[in-house]
Amino acid sequence: MERLAGRIMLLWGLPRVVVAFLAGAIGALALPPFGFFATLFVSFTLLVWLMDGSTGSPGGGLFARFRSAFWLGWFFGFGYFVAGLWWLGNALLVEADEFAWALPLAVLGLPAYLAIFYGLATALARLFWSDGVGRLAALAFGFGLAEWLRSFVATGFPWNAIGYGAMPMPLMMQSAAVLGISGVTVLAVFVFSAPALVGTKKGMRTGLALATALFCTHVGFGAWRLHLADSALAATAENRMAVRIVQPVIDQARKLENSDRVEIFEEHLALSALPPDGDGKRPDIIVWPETSIPFILTQNPDALARIAEVLQDGQVLVTGAVRSEDAGAGLAPRFYNSIYVIDSEGQIVSASDKVHLVPFGEYVPYEDLLRRLGITDAIAMPGGFTAAPGRALLTLPGGRAFYPLVCYEAIFPDEIGDDVERTGALLNVTNDGWFGATPGPYQHFQQARIRAIENGLPLIRAANTGISAVVDPYGRLIKGIGYNQKGVMDSTVGGVSVPHWDRDARKNYFWLVLASMFLIAAISRVGFNFRTN
Structure with a gap:
């Protein structure tokens, strides 16, 4: 894993772009009708390693690193949305003689626009990037904020938020009752990114333990809630x-x-x-x-x-x-x-x-x-x-x-x-x-x-x-x-x-989770700067 991580980090030019695009496209297999949620572990592990190598041009400073990280996230998002939303073009073929000209706009244009949010996510994460668990939290914070923005900017289009990939079945859907799709997305990005720690070792035990605990809580809460479901619904029988x-x-x-x-x-x-x-x-x-x-x-x-x-x-x-x-x-x-x-x-x-x-x-x-x-x-x-x-x-x-x-x-x-x-x-x-x-x-x-x-x-x-x-x-x-x-x-x-958590509670929990990821990322970044200076 260390050798593979090193090779991914050192990619440059077209190979780097291709890997970023494919990483996003692979992640789309977590969405219906496939529901292979494990593919997101591959996607975000590759993204973390690519981010580790996102240094920008020599002497370019902070802006160069920001720009490099943005385009990395953009290509990742472009792959994810092209693979997940290509079917939108089918609507234009219903009246192909009149609207077929717009097919590239639906199949490529909309994904290109939506990918901007993922570019902003990785660019923001790059500001807090470190060498351990903190960088996973930074990525989770960036994607959580970006998906929140995507839900309302320019009328909003939150279709296929990352959190949906973590909920392929009712057992794994129940966390949405507490956190909503936005909160689930934040924690999902952290968990899906955790295997990257195996390739870089720094913070591996802590990060994998935390990610495992979150995943088990996600599934365990679902099992507990479904176990109580029939008795909770009994009140509606009449x-x-x-x-x-x-x-x-x-x-x-x-x-x-x-x-x-x-x-x-x-x-x-x-x-x-x-x-x-x-x-x-x-x-x-x-x-x-x-x-x-x-x-x-x-x-x-x-x-x-x-x-x-x-x-x-x-x-x-x-x-x-x-x-x-x-x-x-x-x-x-x-x-x-x-x-x-x-x-x-x-x-x-x-x-x-x-x-x-x-x-x-x-x-x-x-x-x-x-x-x-x-x-x-x-x-x-x-x-x-x-x-x-x-x-x-x-x-x-x-x-x-x-x-x-x-x-x-x-x-x-x-x-x-x-x-x-x-x-x-x-x-x-x-x-x-x-x-x-x-x-x-x-x-x-x-x-x-x-x-x-x-x-x-x-x-x-x-x-x-x-x-x-x-x-x-x-x-x-x-x-x-x-x-x-x-x-x-x-x-x-x-x-x-x-019985369920109301809308205000879900919003509050989302912001609490997002703030927690921000604090982990910021503290880790301060520690990283202290060690490297």
Whole structure:
């Protein structure tokens, strides 16, 4: 290991760039659908050794070392995001004649942008770099801060944070209930970097012991929490709802055509009307995916009447739909990506609009400027969608409520407000059909599961092509429909949350963990300077 570490440290030029890129790409195998979390030990071990050799040009001073470390992290991040997000290009191929030109921007441009955050992480870590355990803490601090910034800068895109690689199964997901994804990411980087100490020896015993203790605590806490799960959920046994999720598997190109709308609508209704499976209990709630209804419902009373014909007395349909709103005289109407609750009489009894829109997918940032350059969004609505000013809870007849998350809103933990405590479940409707049979739908599903754990609530997830599922508050799959499998799924969902740490507590623990890594790194750096001067 010492010989290998030495060779990695001494790499220069193109070989150094290639190893950094491959180290990041290998780490992406820890993400769904693969879940090989051990690959991150390889990734971060290589990154530490590369950082050890990150000296910059002779005589260049601090700035040269900072710049060298930044580009090292950037190439690492570029490899990680290209390998983990290449599937985004599939969305542009749905209408290839119009958007194929933008394929390089999705497959390479977005990863190049996201890699800047990892470049900042390694550059920051380089300021506190030492020769022992402290440098692992410095890297953990840098990545923790960078991932936090990535969650909100330029509207945020925290997809595939490093912490998700440490949570491939419910046993290893429970730490998110205490630390959230941000806190798990900080500690994960420290643990995944620990094998680098074997190659350099300095601080090896202390570092490996600490990393082993953290990993065992991570797994042990998961085992303990899952052991208590069934008794904790027993309180919800008398307050459960029978839910049917419809997964229609409508091809995205077909959804974009105007000629097939009635047939698509009837396919949803036919699946909804199927007899119940299992114990034969009629579903109380039927859930359709994002933008399932191919009409503006408020302009199509016949569609509402048709829904009323299919629903039995007391049943409720919860569905994604496009909502229009008059913007005033002489102005084009505004359109919202919404969720409706429709009762058995065909009345819309509750609605919630999407708050966090997808840039260049649902709206165009700096629209006037970019449209002059020929860059338009990929949504068929005139002018794209409008973001709601705030999130409204979905209230069902009888007083129960769902916390609505449309599509990729489920990847933003900090956007779930305190009013989530007044709901009985998270509801995520999405259309991952844009991405085809790629890792994208599996990655999206994992991140939604973590939101259930963080908030101590079950998750109801309806996706056009999958993965649709009911997940309990511990992230365990109760029942689901695999990707690209057309059909319905009947299950029950508890209406009471399990004991959990609230959002403020998770934030505080994240900052506490981050501060601890900073202190370890800073103290180690001071000691390193003292020894070398």
